[in-house]
Amino acid sequence: MKAVVYDSAKNFTVREIPTPTPQPGEVLIKTELAGVCGTDLHIHEGHFLAEFPLIPGHEMVGIVSALGEGVTQFKVGERVTVNPVVSCGDCEFCREGKPILCHNRKGLGTNWPGSFAEYMIATQDLVFKVEGLTVDQAVFAEPAACAMHGAQMLGIKPGSSALIFGAGPTGQLLAQLVAKGGAASVVVAGSSQFKLDTAKKLGADATYLMDRANVKKTFEDLKALRPSGFDIVIEATGSTEVAEICVPLTRSGGTMMVYGVTESHETFAINAFDVFHREITIKGSFAEIDTFPATIAALSSGRLQTAGIITHRFKLDEYGKALETLRSDKTAHKVVIEFN
Ligand SMILES: [Zn+2]
Ligand SMILES: [Zn+2]
Structure with a gap:
């Protein structure tokens, strides 16, 4: 072969x-x-x-x-x-x-x-x-199973607001699962317009075209969009620079999830007092292991869309x-x- x-x-x-x-x-x-x-x-x-x-x-x-x-x-x-x-x-x-x-x-x-x-x-x-x-x-099935694991790790509360950085294939799948898991609104931020157009077609409520070279502006614009922050902020770009603005964009009591793949030596800064006094949860979601049946069911029913x-x-x-x-x-x- x-x-x-x-x-x-x-x-x-x-x-x-x-x-x-x-x-x-x-x-x-x-x-x-x-x-x-x-x-x-x-x-x-x-x-x-x-x-x-x-x-x-x-x-x-x-x-x-x-x-x-x-x-x-x-x-x-x-x-x-x-x-x-x-x-x-x-x-x-x-x-x-x-x-x-x-x-x-x-x-x-x-x-x-x-x-x-x-x-x-x-x-x-x-x-x-x-x-x-x-x-x-x-x-x-595999990337969607990873997204399914991420959604399960989040334990989305109905009515919550979500922001996802990254409109790659798994970001798209995760955005759908977050929305269908009960989030009231899902914003997808990405650096290419056609991927955001796909996200919109697949069910994102709003999209934000970000300039990867100007993360400060991305932060300011998204902060202005939702001054009190998002209940869920997912880093799915693999950029530690983007990861650094996730906690500041998380609503008090909310959750930031590290979902993108960085290099193994990379770090990002978090304000300890901010996490402490606003009771922010930080979660990681790596791959999948037991979510294939649920994922195949969601693809079969059409709940999870991959067109385009x-x-x-x-x-x-x-x-x-x-x-x-x-x-x-x-x-x-x-x-x-x-x-x-
Ligand atoms: Zn993969
Ligand atoms: Zn083992």
Whole structure:
């Protein structure tokens, strides 16, 4: 089979490698569509827990192609997606029922073979049926599951006001879940107008076009929009400069959530007295682990919309071009790799 293979950071080729054979309990899946994510840019650089050699890719939809011994829940020919996060089941956090905090966590496409390959292997507990969804919808299962985890972490109170920085694919999905989780108003702030137009179409109440080079103005404008602040402020851009204005824009008693991926060494400043005397909660939301069923249900019912988010399609051979497009093409929103 053909696959993207990294031998080390920044150093990949698209080449022929042996197609894996499913072992007991494993499912072999023929990839139909795989999403390229901002995380794949971090992995390209060797960051975000990447281990090499590596086949990247953690957002996919495909067709069950072969079953290992003992797999009973799936049939060859079914359309499925894969939860790429693997927990050990045995560390202190897994034993406490918090597998997302697993000490020995593995990620398909991060430090385990992923989906930028014609075929991929997953243990059956990570595989989910997506019958009834189109491939273009189902490829969003993983990023939407991350958004679902974020929404669950927030525990949105009906009637609250929300501000989301970042109109990337997961920002769009999270904005919808926050709105549908009962928020009375959702403002999405982003630095590209066409992404904000998509956010508006998908249900944001208002949008704000921000100049990433002038975060001070963004702060002033959003403060003027809602002087007492927002009950929920979500940082989904991965910029620590933006993160610094989140607590000051949070309403007293409200919550700031760190959702965007920064580099692991980056920090941002918070006024301790402000957090203390206004009783601000600061939460983090990393990935997903148990939200695939809820997410697939929300995609199936249409509660979660993805129309218009995919802007660019490439072949596997064009992986380098796909990364470059995501990195620097201002018209790129969700970039996908098509297989046939
Ligand atoms: Zn992703
Ligand atoms: Zn564990």
